[in-house]
Amino acid sequence: MSTSTPTLVAARSRAHGPAAALWHAVEVHRPAAEVDAACELALCGALARVDVDQPWPPAAPDVCPACATA
Incomplete structure (x- = not known):
């Protein structure tokens, strides 16, 4: 069984109400x-x-503060 290294990719959220759209980190395994x-x-x-x-x-x-620490 081989294991792949997860990769972080950028993802954009939608603006919702008074919140602006932000860039987030998504971990992908494919x-x-x-x-x-x-x-x-x-x-x-x-x-x-x-x-x-x-x-x-x-x-x-406009990067998500929580994701920016990843």
């Missing part, structure tokens, strides 16, 4: 292309849409 544009559970517990074109951590000011 090729990132398989989860591109899928809604996944971020490390902080938020649901966010994976964007494999955006590196983690993103060079953006």
Whole structure:
């Protein structure tokens, strides 16, 4: 049995009410292309849409504080 190293990919949450959309970290255990544009559970517990074109951590000011420590 082979084990793969988990990879962190960037994912964007939706703006909800007064909260702004943020970038989150999602841990994937399969090729990132398989989860591109899928809604996944971020490390902080938020649901966010994976964007494999955006590196983690993103060079953006709107990163989830909980995910930024990952």
